[in-house]
Amino acid sequence: MRYVYLLLLYICYVASNGDKEDEIEYRKRRIIEQLMNTRPVLLPGYQLVTRHVGIDVFMYRSYRTVAVVFYPVTNDLSDARFTFQCEELHLNNIGSCSPKEVVIHLKQGSYPAVNPDGYNFPKTFVNPVLREEPIHTIELLSNGTNLTYSIPNPKPGIWYALAYIKWQDPRAQKVEQQGLVADCHTIWYTDLQHKVEESSVLINCYTSLNVNYATLPALYKCKAKDNIEPIILELNVINTTISSANITVRVQSESPPTKDDYLIYCAFDPTLNNTQIINFHTHPTAMHFIYLDIIEGNTSDIANCESYDLKNFEENQNRSLTDLMRDDTDRFFTFAYGLPTTDLLDMTSLVNVTSSEIRVLRFDVNQFIDIGGSLVIEASLLMSAGYYGGYKRELLKGSLLGFTEDNQFFKVVVCLSVGHASIPLQSGQCRFNDRVTQALFVLNSTDSDSIYDKIIIPYPEAGLWYVTIRLFCDSVVCPCPTSIDGTKYYVQTEKGDEDFSTFSNVTRNGETDCNATVLLSLTSGSCISGKCSNNGNCALNTFSGLVMSYCSCSAGYGGWDCSDDSRVDSHAYMLVSIFLLTLSNLLFLFSIYVATIRLYYVANGMKTHGSHHN
Template sequence: MIDLTYLSNFYCKTPQKLSMYSWYGSVRLYHFRVPEDSVLVCWHLTVTRGSGSSCGNHNISIYIRSGAPPVINPIDTAFPNETAFLLAYNLTASISSGQNTTIFNVSNPEPGDWFIAAHLPKDNGKIEQKGFSSMCSYFFQPQMFVRRVIDMPILESKAPLLQTVSSPEKPAFLKFFVPDYSTHLIFHVWGCSTEGVEGADCPLIITVGSTSLQPFSVRTVNCTGMTSCAVRLLTPPWETWIRITVESIYVNLTTTFSVSANLTVGCKPKSVGLIGDFLAKLNTNSNCVSGANNSAVVGNTTMSGNTSLMLEPFGNECLRTYSVFKEELDVVSVQFSVIGGPNLIVLTQAPTLIPLDLTSFADTGGTLNLHLKLNQTNMTNGNVSVVACLAAKSPFLALNTTQSCRTAFSQGYSLNLNVTSPKAALRLPFPEAAMWYLTLQVLCPDNASDCANVSSTVMTSVYLSACIDECGTYGECRLLRSYSYLYASCVCKAGWSGWGCTDGSTAQTYARQLVAALLLTLSNLSFIPPIIVALHRCYFAEASVYLFTMFFSTFYHACDQPGVTVMCIMDYDTLQYCDFLGSLTSIWVTILCMSRFKDIYKYTLFMLGALIIAMSMQLDRRGMWNMLGPILFALLVMVLAWVYRGVKRRQCYPTTWKRWVFFLIPGIAIAIIGLCVYVFTETDENYFYTHSIWHIMVASSVVFLLPPREYQKEPWGCSRKFCGYQICKNEKEELYTVT
């Protein structure tokens, strides 16, 4: 035996800011790829906390999974019916200082795709206005160190190898390739000889398989006290390298041993030859492909042309295999179509096998859906049942002896069909990147001899969708991205929660949804008094802006409802943009109107400000300075105008105490109260009434803050006339009378 050559690799991801958990989109997801023949992976999980008074001690939840993004449930919500899931391995990192690093090691890791997800604790529902909150920032950065072997010995079937191991820190590594249609695999260790120790006992620990942090991913046998030992695998993973690790219980003692493998390959489908009658079996009526350059995946083979394969020969009676078209419809949307139609003939003599190609990690970001329906009209025996098993990497073929649906390294998912329950369904969120196999067989539980030649027809439907049932009525399916990896998740509304927005334990009632919709929409009618006051005082431009704001705020909130009480008269983003634009423009024109400029200056500033506000809202409609900038500038202009008039007239402006006491001070106080409600008190629970208060406060403040109409103007814009002559307004500033 020669010494193995180890190499190291290092991978690092950019730090990302963590968020409080409310749905899967709050999670920061990282994708790594572990190279082949890696024997050790060390993750450095670093959490960095910002500085500030709002920074507290938080527990960071971290999830790790091999083959697909982690399936998590941090707030213990219910999964939809017929959903099978296995929660990912998780650990908690507590941070009480500026930085905390957690080291996590995995020996003999599963090669391929690994995913790490992290998030802060559950969101408290507080609505933070951008720029007004002082939330502490937490950043998460994973780094991966890999130790791999570049000259790992290859073990072949029935070809023993002589190996040597000297300590637990220096184990022996081997690998064995398992081809398709393998049914049994046995690894045998014998002929142990330990330096300085009498006897032929094997002081060895054998581990077969690679660690994926999931149950049954490895098999371990302790050979201590035995002269030989073996590890038996039923239905090992197909088309895969299997890792064998042998460790010694002694330190600094060399043990020599022999290891061999015995592989049993079961029945195979009948060969169709290299070309054979392939072209004669093509069906030009296929819906899956069209055009001369299209292609479709059939099992592991890509067929090109305007064709479709007919059902392949079954071969002998121990296994019936169907070929499958894999049609990629969209991102994380794939349709699997059985060639020859969805109706499968299932027998008692042999299991029926359907391969499903999900080996691309791009197919792991959605939900795998399986629907089975038993055709009861052609049942030849009413007491029989059809058993199905969906498993990854290798099929479960012993359906007639046990229904455990467990292969060598994984636990599959079993389904049962009979006359009383003719339908069955299964949903798998974030399926593992692997070849999946669906096996079906007819079973007769009472007397097997009575149904020796019984057959049943099962209609199958297998497809990959972005979300479960498109998240239902109270959810929205959103496509998420982590670097170049795309995946999907449901964001729920109206108090609903869960992976498919089906958990109604905290759901809002219809009455509450209706009250919220009415409050948020009808509260905008409080802009009617400012419109009337503006028209009465001849401020027609200001009145038109208030009308614009009232209209779009009403229909924006009618479209923004989380439940079923929703009405959208146009695109949601358009309504939101117009609402934000109208709200800020209303404040802009109100403050400039209070400055009492000449019309030519006032309307110029109106137009210039509206254009700048429109641009800033397009850049970032929730940015603090995009909102405060125009408001502060308008306030500065108003103060300068008032100071100019006060200095010129040598008296305080506005001149009367009644204007201050009964109009300006109440208006400013109402505006400040409304702003405080908007910035500091809004949460997800009270949003419908706190935001309605904000609407009413802002509209009420406008009534108080609008200046009186200009001198010599009649209410509603009617010009004063005297003796048939119109009195012209004197444009000189010093002739104005301000009350």
């Protein structure tokens, strides 16, 4: 008989839970249908491209709890308008749902790499703020209010939005009993509308362009060839007698230029010379937009187009481009790139460089299938046998390698860019037209700590990546005392002293021609090389067909690789917590004792306390 009661109890429990789940599903489906029936307001000239309805948004705990969607952005757009709306689903009749703070990150080319929980990025990570594609951050409340975010002249490709409820420290949140409080779920609606730029004229950048002064402003576009040579743009201006105002030239790749976003920006006076030649570096194979306009008044704060002549591109003449070979595996986001070779056992590339050339290496990160992992780039100078395994210099007392008649000092500057190749500079920076950025690596043969370097790029952008390597000889980089005229360096006769007290009067000329070998490794893997230190597990988040890897950390640990222990409780605190929890369980002994002596338990079928008295 007891089993019959248990069976009936189980059936009632399942039925009640089933009814509750059906009610929750019905309420959720009804609100989603209301959202789907809502027609977005289209502005004149805009077209609805895509929308996502009824996406669940959760409190941020790790990348396991984020919601991700993507938007296709086409070419020749003058504006992209992203609409966001969040609201609360109240799935029971208890209490009410308060609006929550929802954060949305928007980025072109790959998933936004952010740390909402405040953990620091590992030291080997490239700072996401310094990456070429910026992260747009939008915050809104889940109160059903629409929010529109507009991006003028957006770069074409796939844009990704990552959404979550604003992070709160779980240690500061109160514990609530499920079923006794309001059951609230946050859902997200988003769409994309765009406006096409119809005024651009397709031209050939490699031939002269006739420009009618009377028709300015004008927007032209042309496609660059698949090489790293600069474009020599020749402008022939007619009808220059209409006005004496100068002409400004803005150039941008893949999208029309704006006031703040361009490859080059210069001005020239067509009345002085109606033919103007402008040289600029390009994004190979990409469409480039050229915007010509008239400007009145003083142009002293704008670069003169005469400065973009061939003299600034002499260093570009000895650049060589090599496409790297891809080595794939059957695991998520696990691949490597190296110089074309038949040696399939080692993808580490030995790149030979000389001071008279710039080596440019190119590899491709594929959309969707490659962007969910982390790209690891390592580089080292291959030194003599005195260096340990090619990674450490010979052991000396001082911090510098002995400067002798045989030992050369040299420096290698390595640049990394997406979509274009930069020019490494002696200063340890990289230049692309007017833009100067910090180099990825500066490898210096004088210091064992700087002949090797490593960087990790989480969620790399899809597209063509360029690694540019340039060698500088000791004639310009030697940290040595020089003779009076500065043309020769004193030779060190004894090893080890940093104060150069052992330098003799013997001098030699600094070398202007030198060569070196750089060990280069380009690999990708889930999480951080497939693991999360020793304090977490590497997992995959699959959301709407998109896949990204993330680290699921053990209690207290955090960060991208679970190596941050700043919030781990001390051993003493954990021992006290366990001890107090154990003591709290001892309080049940009294209840057990009372229940036992009063027979408050089921025994002998259905015999209870009520049936033991005659």
